[in-house]
Amino acid sequence: MKKSEAKDTQLDNATLLEIIKAQSDIAKLGLDLGGVMAYVAERTEQLTRAQGAVVELAEGEDMVYRAASGNVANLLGLRLARETSLSGLCVREGEILRCDDSETDPRVDREACRRAGLRSMIVTPLKHLETTVGVLKVTNSEVDAFKDEDIRTLSLMSELIAAAMFHAARHETSELYLRATHDALTGLPNRALFYDRLRQSVDLALRSSGGLGVLNLDMDGLKPINDRYGHRAGDAAIRETATRIARHSRRVDTAARVGGDEFAVILPGIAGRGDAEAYSRRLVDTVGEPFEFEGHRIDLGVSVGVAILPDDGTEMTALIEYADRSMYETKRERKQIR
Structure with a gap:
């Protein structure tokens, strides 16, 4: 349960080749830092004995799950207190830390570990501009799940994120957080920030007995646009859809x-299902106007699903799942009409 050193640990050739391949895949993601973190979390989980992997960023007094995979994927956007978590300690000390049993390790937030269903973990610091800004963490529900080679793998994967952080935000830490929480193509909040804000919105609505709506939007016909006009046109269609959704939002x-x-919208303070559905119909009309791209008239459209708190659920995942099912039902109905 002490600080872990991984300098002398040798990795097998297959793992090293996978890490080299990961470097190439990350290069293709460019400045999409949120995408890089999500990719690294997924690959790190696969390359170690982990059941889950997380990228946490230190934001104010919290450690925030900004990427998550495996059995902790549903905790994306979760906030933990820096002062009482192993991740926060890792940020303060700037060293790799290993916990073999959360039930006996005094450094961890035991209740949070129980809620997440984990018993052992390794956390390694993520450094940007000589400052530790977060951690890459792997978790397992079993005691003593990790070996020394897992520490070395984790260390190398964290270096890939650090390199991506440097290229995405070379001068300002504030820019780093913007890149980590916003979509590179559209500039909108990404999935991680959406989950973070939805968790907070659900908590606030339940405490204040206020209204809350969630919309799930799926673009209609993106594949035909890509097939007919190319991926540049597809990207332009995504950007235009994002611009129209943002312009329509309060x-x-x-x-x-x-x-x-796929897009999503959080509607705080909505009066009820009727208001949310009226909002979604206006949004469909706003997005549905054609747009011009390099002399081509391209049709746009979205299918929208609606979920309302508390009618359709009082937990974030339940609302997302309901809105998702509602969206697919809307899409099926529209196809039948056509």
Whole structure:
């Protein structure tokens, strides 16, 4: 349970080749730091004995889950107190830390570990401009799950994120957080920031008995646009859709790009389902106007699903799942009409 040193640990050739391949894949992601962190979390989980992997950034007094994979993927956006977590200690000390059993390790937030279903973990610091700004963490529900070679793998993968951080934000730490929480193509909040804000919005709405709506939007016909006009046109269609969604949103709303052709909107203070559905119909009309790209008239459209708190759930995941099912039902109905 002490600080871990990984300098002398040798990795097998297969793992080293996978890490080299990861470098190439990360280069293709360019300045999409959120995408890099999500990719590294997923690959790190696969390359170690982990059941889950997380990238946490230190933001104020919290450690925030900005990328997550495996059995902790549903905790994206979670906030933990820096002062009482192993991740916060890693940030303060700037050293790799290993916990073999969360039930006996005094450095960890035991209740948080129980809620997440983990017993052992390794956290390694992420450094930007000589400052430790977060951690890369792997977790397992078993005691003593990790070996020394896992520490070395984690260390190398954290260096890949650090390099991406440097290229994305060379001068300002504030720019780093912007890059980590916003989509590179559209400038909208990304999935991690959307989950973070939705968690907070759900908590606030439940405490204040206020209204809250969640919209899930899926673009119609992106593949035909890519096939007919090329991916540059597809990217332009995504950007135009994002611009129209953002323009339609209120100042209190959060509009995010949460996937390739998928968007979502948080509607705080919404009066009820009727208001949310009216909002979504206006949004469909706003996005549905054609746009011009390099002399081509390209049709746009979105299918929208609606979820309302508390009618459709009082937890973040339940609201997201309901809005997702609602969106697919809307898409099916629109295809039948056509």
